[in-house]
Amino acid sequence: xxxxxxxxxxxxxxxxxxxxxxxxxxxxxxxxxxxxxxxxxxxxxxxxxxxxxxxxxxxxxxxxxxxxxxxxxxxxxxxxxxxxxxxxxxxxxxxxxxxxxxxxxxxxxxxxxxxxxxxxxxxxxxxxxxxxxxxxxxxxxxxxxxxxxxxxxxxxxxxxxxxxxxxxxxxxxxxxxxxxxxxxxxxxxxxxxxxxxxxxxxxxxxxx
Numbered sequence: 487x488x489x490x491x492x493x494x495x496x497x498x499x500x501x502x503x504x505x506x507x508x509x510x511x512x513x514x515x516x517x518x519x520x521x522x523x524x525x526x527x528x529x530x531x532x533x534x535x536x537x538x539x540x541x542x543x544x545x546x547x548x549x550x551x552x553x554x555x556x557x558x559x560x561x562x563x564x565x566x567x568x569x570x571x572x573x574x575x576x577x578x579x580x581x582x583x584x585x586x587x588x589x590x591x592x593x594x595x596x597x598x599x600x601x602x603x604x605x606x607x608x609x610x611x612x613x614x615x616x617x618x619x620x621x622x623x624x625x626x627x628x629x630x631x632x633x634x635x636x637x638x639x640x641x642x643x644x645x646x647x648x649x650x651x652x653x654x655x656x657x658x659x660x661x662x663x664x665x666x667x668x669x670x671x672x673x674x675x676x677x678x679x680x681x682x683x684x685x686x687x688x689x690x691x692x693x694x
Contacts (some may be wrong), residue, residue: 495591496526498592498593499527499595499621500596500618501529502568502577503531504542505548506654506658507548507551508530508671510669511652512555516528518623530565534569534575555671581614595614597621599624602633603633605620605639612638619642621642621645623647626648
């Protein structure tokens with residue numbers, strides 16, 4: 487499936503997420519999307535108040551971790567647009583902001599396959615179609631066969647990721663149990679987690 491947008495400018499990827507913490511899987515997804523979809527760059531957008539989660543780390547800590555991770559790649563940047571917005575975080579609001587700043591760019595919103603499978607629950611999903619196309623990041627063996635995209639919904643492209651057994655949930659668990667997270671997150675992020683004492687003794691029962 488070839489990406490096809492009505493805008494003729496450079497292509498910009500928007501990778502949203504709680505990033506609690508950001509890890510190498512997020513960075514590989516951004517790099518892969520740059521390559522597969524000829525994106526000029528990818529902007530990481532940490533959620534401010536993720537409406538589908540009730541427990542998450544301080545937004546400034548998550549923003550700093552994303553900033554440290556972005557410093558490892560010349561075509562990665564970080565936006566505060568969701569952190570600085572009051573109220574719950576909705577993808578459509580973020581994409582409207584990006585569209586206002588980059589009216590000539592083609593926008594591609596990068597999200598995990600699990601989130602894309604819940605597209606019907608996204609706030610004002612029909613309005614996203616006029617703002618961006620979606621890149622659904624899958625892992626080997628996963629499928630989007632159950633995804634139903636009625637007419638008028640955003641165009642969805644499937645991008646299979648290399649097999650990486652890493653998740654933010656597992657990283658938080660490992661930190662809480664005192665297990666090493668070397669190479670699962672960038673070294674700068676690892677140092678930040680250690681220095682701030684993040685996730686120490688955290689229970690994942692209500693955070694998974």
